[in-house]
Amino acid sequence: MSIIVGYLPTPEGTAALEAAITEARKNAKLLVVVNSSRGDALVDKRYAVNEEISGIEERLTKEGIDHLVQQPVRGNDAANEVLQAAEQHRAELIVIGLRRRTPVGKLIMGSTAQHILLEAHCPVLAVKAGQEP
Amino acid sequence: MDVFSSLMDGFATALTPMNLLYAVIGVVLGTAVGVLPGLGPAMTVALLLPVTYALEPTGAFIMFAGIYYGGMYGGSTTSILLNTPGESSSVVTAIEGNKMAKAGRAAQALATAAIGSFIAGTIGTTLLAVCAPIVVQFAVSLGSPSYFAIMVLALLAVTAVLGSSRLRGFASLGLGLAIGLVGMDSVTGQQRLTFGVPLLADGLDIVVVAVAIFAVGEALWVAAHLRRTPLHIIPVGRPWMGKEDWKRSWKPWLRGTAFGFPFGALPAGGAEIPTFLSYVTEKRLSKHPEEFGHGAIEGVAGPEAANNAAAAGTLTPMLALGLPTNATAAVMLAAFTSYGIQPGPQLFATEGPLVWALIASLFIGNLLLLIINLPLAPVWAKLLQLPRPYLYAGILFFATLGAYSVNLQAFDLVMLLVLGALGFMMRRFGLPVLPLVLGVILGPRLEGQLRKTLQLSAGDPAGLWSEPIAVWIYVVVAVILFWPLLMRFWRKARPEAVPAVAGRHVTTAPDAASTNDENADTRALDDGATDTSQTTPAGRQENP
Amino acid sequence: MISSPTVASRLQGRSELGVALLLGAAGVVVFLDANGLATPYSRSDPVGPKTVPFIVAGLLVICAVLLAVNVLRGGSGEAEGGEDVDLAHPVDWKTVLPLVGAFVANILLIGWAGWVISGTVLFWGSVWALGGRHYVRDGLISLALSILTFYGFFLGLGIALPAGLLEGIL
Known part of the structure; x- marks a missing residue:
């Protein structure tokens, strides 16, 4: 049993990670950090740089949390990657960050969060940026 | 009419609202394709060729010129922020530029590149305006024999000097000349290489060939080797420079311009060699040699000025002699032909207003580029997040649309696919595409001059060298052709004098940046017979 | 499975021979086509429609032979790199x-x-x-x-x- 967190190098992503760490601390479980990219553009801001990833790993090690950091680039959506990780690690909680979207933006782009909420087989904790969990 | 008043007339034409609009479209498109991966100015101009049939030539060429210069500006942005030089001419910029960006000086690197490009472009265009009429005056005094010799020189120089393997260059040239033969022989009216297909009787449309080779071939090739791991872009604000940066930049700008223009104007001089020369010179002259390799601003200022001056230089033989020396110029020349405008020394006389408006628009385009590039650099960098499927699907979509709209025949699309597959194969096996395109464009003109020459001499081959200029040019041609032999001879005589670079294979552009020093040194020593022990040209050729 | 890289490299060598074959075939086609043309005697066109195709055919055939020799001796063309090209993986x-x-x-x-x-x-x-x-x-x-x-x-x-x-x- 484990906790999956969808991580992005943004305020929302950081908030999600913080919330996930708090949850993991409560009852020491495996924390899986998923930071994926579809890999379909030359530059992807949502794909964290190596320094950030090693920073996260260092911190989790220091806190004594069992963890796994994944950066899959397989052409899949972030939502699918998170759901896949949840399936694979039999997650009991998924933590994601939310950000405001205009209705038009939602219509055109769809919403990763919505996709995860609808498809997940376990509780999903959605966190907003700048908000203590 | 003297140069100045012609140029003023040119400005009057170029500054009309419509033409100004085309210039703006051109520079915006140019910068975008320079920034976008997988797209370059040659491909873009090729894709736009059919669209321009509906425009009058002046507007179309003003737009093309904007794309050409804009591509040069945009290329430096990716070199600096991503260390992925899109064109071989910005490989050198990436060496110091990316180091500067990593050290938090991206804004200054972008600023010195943009301002340097502006200065070099402006000086280069001035030189173009001054030199081109002189070259024309010289060229109109030449007869067919000399003109034939010059075309041979241009073809062989591009084939033999650029690229990593002469043999493969000549193979590509041969294919291009063969494609150029297709259609009706202009003198006897017989069909050549048409295989009884009536649709081939008019020859292959140059638009279809250019779009196939530059756009379809490239899109298929990139699709086959898509880079999957995302790169990390260095965040940047608005470019600016401090006093110290200005002080360290202005001399390299001027020196870079001095290197760039003449090399650009030479057949096969290209933009790579001057950028490299500029880099080496700045490294030697710098008061801060220790900064080189860690982000020296001179190393960005000089090469960026050099490649923009080279771009202006390239237009000199293109406009004055009708000789393209790089891919973009080749496609622009194809555009002249498709408008029924005969390129060559007579161009200034027959199409004076068009040519001068084009030159004036280069000055305007340069200024526009400086204005849109300095404040908007962060916006351009955002383009890199465009998902690839749309980018390459878009290239194929517009390539198809362009090729189809020429004659509204599905047959052209079949040719597009066949030639696109050829372009794919050439990229796969290291055959440079530029000689092929030049062969297609220059081949028929070359044959025309040959026939004219021998007609004048009543079939006596001596007619080919009946003018002193022609003789001199053939000497140069011989030197270029036998250069590897000469070098081998020289090497034998003084074996220690030749730098030994063997067995290096540089494939990815970022790596190429670091090893470019050796590459440029040994480019001239390349020899088709010993390919495995060769360096490769850094990055790729000027084609997109 | 151990032998697969050598098979692959041999295949790659062979595939470039295909380029030589293509060049040679193109040369032969250009030659045959030009050979079939009529050359009317004409004072105004001593070169005729055949000369240039013959030269092109010759160039293609020579390139084909030299390329074949070059490939058999272990030479190979350098695949073209680029901003968005990752040559580390084979053609997809x-x-x-x-x-x-x-x-x-x-x-x-x-x-x-x-x-x-x-x-x-x-x-x-x-x-x-x-x-x-x-x-x-x-x-x-x-x-x-x-x-x-x-x-x-x-x-x-x-x-x-x-x-x-x-x-x-x-």
Whole structure:
């Protein structure tokens, strides 16, 4: 049993990670950090740089949390990657960050969060940026 | 009419609202394709060729010129922020530029590149305006024999000097000349290489060939080797420079311009060699040699000025002699032909207003580029997040649309696919595409001059060298052709004098940046017979 | 499995011989074609229509032979790199073949179904081949592009792309 967190190098992503760490601390479980990219553009801001990833790993090690950091680039959506990780690690909680979207933006782009909420087989904790969990 | 008043007339034409609009479209498109991966100015101009049939030539060429210069500006942005030089001419910029960006000086690197490009472009265009009429005056005094010799020189120089393997260059040239033969022989009216297909009787449309080779071939090739791991872009604000940066930049700008223009104007001089020369010179002259390799601003200022001056230089033989020396110029020349405008020394006389408006628009385009590039650099960098499927699907979509709209025949699309597959194969096996395109464009003109020459001499081959200029040019041609032999001879005589670079294979552009020093040194020593022990040209050729 | 790299490298060597073969074949075709031309005696054209094709054929055949020798001696052409090109992995036919498929579909459809339909198929198919999986969004973009270019070419450039099945509707 484990906790999956969808991580992005943004305020929302950081908030999600913080919330996930708090949850993991409560009852020491495996924390899986998923930071994926579809890999379909030359530059992807949502794909964290190596320094950030090693920073996260260092911190989790220091806190004594069992963890796994994944950066899959397989052409899949972030939502699918998170759901896949949840399936694979039999997650009991998924933590994601939310950000405001205009209705038009939602219509055109769809919403990763919505996709995860609808498809997940376990509780999903959605966190907003700048908000203590 | 003297140069100045012609140029003023040119400005009057170029500054009309419509033409100004085309210039703006051109520079915006140019910068975008320079920034976008997988797209370059040659491909873009090729894709736009059919669209321009509906425009009058002046507007179309003003737009093309904007794309050409804009591509040069945009290329430096990716070199600096991503260390992925899109064109071989910005490989050198990436060496110091990316180091500067990593050290938090991206804004200054972008600023010195943009301002340097502006200065070099402006000086280069001035030189173009001054030199081109002189070259024309010289060229109109030449007869067919000399003109034939010059075309041979241009073809062989591009084939033999650029690229990593002469043999493969000549193979590509041969294919291009063969494609150029297709259609009706202009003198006897017989069909050549048409295989009884009536649709081939008019020859292959140059638009279809250019779009196939530059756009379809490239899109298929990139699709086959898509880079999957995302790169990390260095965040940047608005470019600016401090006093110290200005002080360290202005001399390299001027020196870079001095290197760039003449090399650009030479057949096969290209933009790579001057950028490299500029880099080496700045490294030697710098008061801060220790900064080189860690982000020296001179190393960005000089090469960026050099490649923009080279771009202006390239237009000199293109406009004055009708000789393209790089891919973009080749496609622009194809555009002249498709408008029924005969390129060559007579161009200034027959199409004076068009040519001068084009030159004036280069000055305007340069200024526009400086204005849109300095404040908007962060916006351009955002383009890199465009998902690839749309980018390459878009290239194929517009390539198809362009090729189809020429004659509204599905047959052209079949040719597009066949030639696109050829372009794919050439990229796969290291055959440079530029000689092929030049062969297609220059081949028929070359044959025309040959026939004219021998007609004048009543079939006596001596007619080919009946003018002193022609003789001199053939000497140069011989030197270029036998250069590897000469070098081998020289090497034998003084074996220690030749730098030994063997067995290096540089494939990815970022790596190429670091090893470019050796590459440029040994480019001239390349020899088709010993390919495995060769360096490769850094990055790729000027084609997109 | 251990022998696979050597087989692969041998195959690669052989595939470049195909280029030599192509050059040679092109040379022969150019020669044969030129040979079939008539050369009317003419004072005004001593060169005739055959000379240049013969030279080109010669160049192609010589290149073919030299390239074959070069390849057999272990030479190989350098695949072209680029900003967006990763030469570390081999040619990805799973992307290229569907792309070509979309292209061919467009050729077959354009006359009969018209540009709006064939262009939509082309763009949507290409996006799919390149890894796009937002079927609906991609479809809308494809359709919008096709319709925009159809009207853009008609109104802006005066070029009437075929309307095909949608004749009368557009």
